Amino acid sequence: MKKIYTCFACGFPIAFEETEVPAHCPGCGAPRSQFLEEPWCGSIEKRRIHVDPPEVDPNRDPFDISFHPAKDFAPLRGHGRTRQWVMGYNKGQAEEMRSFYQDIFGWDIIETENSDPENPTMYCATGPGTENWEPRVCSFGYGFLTPYAEEGEVKPAASFILEVKDLEETLKKTVEFGGKVLRERFTFEGQDYAVIEDSEGNQMYIWELKDQEPDYCTNPITRTGAQ
Amino acid sequence: MEQVKTTYPNPDRPPKKFTAKSLHGRTRLYVITYKDLRRFQNFYINVFGWDMIEMPVAASGIPAGDEHPSLLIATGPAQYDYEGVTPGHMNMFVHWAPGEMEKPGPFTEIHMDRPLEETIQKIIDHGGKLILDKSKSALAKPLDDSKQSWEIHAVVEDPAGNYLYLWKCPSSRTWDELETEYDEM
Numbered sequence: 491m492k493k494i495y496t497c498f499a500c501g502f503p504i505a506f507e508e509t510e511v512p513a514h515c516p517g518c519g520a521p522r523s524q525f526l527e528e529p530w531c532g533s534i535e536k537r538r539i540h541v542d543p544p545e546v547d548p549n550r551d552p553f554d555i556s557f558h559p560a561k562d563f564a565p566l567r568g569h570g571r572t573r574q575w576v577m578g579y580n581k582g583q584a585e586e587m588r589s590f591y592q593d594i595f596g597w598d599i600i601e602t603e604n605s606d607p608e609n610p611t612m613y614c615a616t617g618p619g620t621e622n623w624e625p626r627v628c629s630f631g632y633g634f635l636t637p638y639a640e641e642g643e644v645k646p647a648a649s650f651i652l653e654v655k656d657l658e659e660t661l662k663k664t665v666e667f668g669g670k671v672l673r674e675r676f677t678f679e680g681q682d683y684a685v686i687e688d689s690e691g692n693q694m695y696i697w698e699l700k701d702q703e704p705d706y707c708t709n710p711i712t713r714t715g716a717q
Numbered sequence: 718m719e720q721v722k723t724t725y726p727n728p729d730r731p732p733k734k735f736t737a738k739s740l741h742g743r744t745r746l747y748v749i750t751y752k753d754l755r756r757f758q759n760f761y762i763n764v765f766g767w768d769m770i771e772m773p774v775a776a777s778g779i780p781a782g783d784e785h786p787s788l789l790i791a792t793g794p795a796q797y798d799y800e801g802v803t804p805g806h807m808n809m810f811v812h813w814a815p816g817e818m819e820k821p822g823p824f825t826e827i828h829m830d831r832p833l834e835e836t837i838q839k840i841i842d843h844g845g846k847l848i849l850d851k852s853k854s855a856l857a858k859p860l861d862d863s864k865q866s867w868e869i870h871a872v873v874e875d876p877a878g879n880y881l882y883l884w885k886c887p888s889s890r891t892w893d894e895l896e897t898e899y900d901e902m
Contacts, residue, residue: 500797500798501797501798502798510864515775516773516867518773519774519775535891535892543797544797553758553762555769555788557773559795560794560799562794563766563768563793563794569766570766570767571792572747572807572808572809573807575744575822575823577875577877578879579877580877583876583877586844586876589843590845590876593839594742594840594845596735598733615732615733616742616825617742617743618732618735620731623731625804627898628800628801628802628898629745629800629801629896630740630743630826630896631744631807631823633744633823649821650747650749650807664764667760667763669760669764688760688761690749690750690753690756690760690818691752691818692750704793706803711794711802711803
């Protein structure tokens with residue numbers, strides 16, 4: 491018999507046949523004994539059991555990876571957010587890449603302003619966006635398809651872009667905590683970036699947005715989830 | 718909603734409307750690997766302020782308490798289930814690399830209402846490849862569409878060699894969650 495199971499530990503709801511219910515909550519890993527059950531009512535949206543999400547503990551150990559609600563990010567002012575991804579391609583492959591991602595995944599792809607028309611950097615909308623080409627919906631990102639990097643120590647590898655508030659301060663901390671600087675500050679299409687490697691060898695761009703502050707820093711958010 | 722000025726050439730039009738009740742093609746998270754958990758944590762907690770939990774076994778396939786856990790990481794404001802709660806950032810899915818560090822790539826959602834094989838065949842027909850060799854990705858696996866799962870369903874390579882980590886959402890998805898919004902017609 492199909493039922494709706496709502497996790498008491500984190501509030502995550504799932505609907506399954508009784509014989510197929512996972513042994514642990516997909517949201518937080520709590521055992522099935524923590525699931526609250528109700529009959530299937532034709533739609534998970536119409537369920538009647540809702541659980542208050544757990545409270546954030548501002549004093550918790552940040553190295554403790556046991557389940558906890560994520561912290562308040564407002565004090566970081568957007569620093570550290572993964573804003574975009576970067577995927578490379580070999581010169582001459584632009585049209586193949588464009589058609590791969592448009593035809594299979596339905597992306598909307600534009601070329602950046604000062605690109606080489608033969609081998610452009612392409613900006614990709616992978617889902618709903620605002621008028622100014624920022625993702626409009628939570629929990630996904632846009633990214634770039636670009637010819638593989640040929641600058642200094644930058645590797646021809648897929649990468650991601652993190653927002654930072656102070657580029658030089660972040661470069662200093664990168665080295666202090668075991669990373670490497672692969673390329674110092676540079677400007678691309680009017681934006682300031684640097685390229686670093688983390689302590690494990692993952693390469694990423696850091697993008698300085700010194701004066702921009704996300705709206706949630708001044709207008710606190712409500713964690714509604716699926717409540 | 719966050720309002721940030723455009724930073725890209727605006728082609729005098731907004732992005733197209735994504736009107737299907739589907740998250741197919743959205744790059745939902747970014748996937749990277751680590752070799753040393755404590756070293757990884759020390760870097761990202763101190764340099765970027767990330768907040769992380771052990772990824773539940775239902776999504777990682779790794780039992781709780783394993784010495785090489787997968788991690789679900791908030792890089793910005795997040796729901797209790799670590800989905801983003803404000804638009805404009807991706808969270809991270811990080812796993813242990815048993816051998817060489819693996820190619821990073823986007824965790825990309827695919828059609829939840831179509832057979833997995835159909836989506837993969839379309840990728841192959843367009844010049845992509847299905848990765849099955851675990852030495853290339855610890856997340857690589859044979860296709861199995863027989864049961865619903867929150868785990869990554871397939872690792873594929875695009876024509877330039879980039880990896881995409883594909884996920885087919887279980888049918889129990891609730892469409893009242895923030896991340897499931899789509900454009901009106």
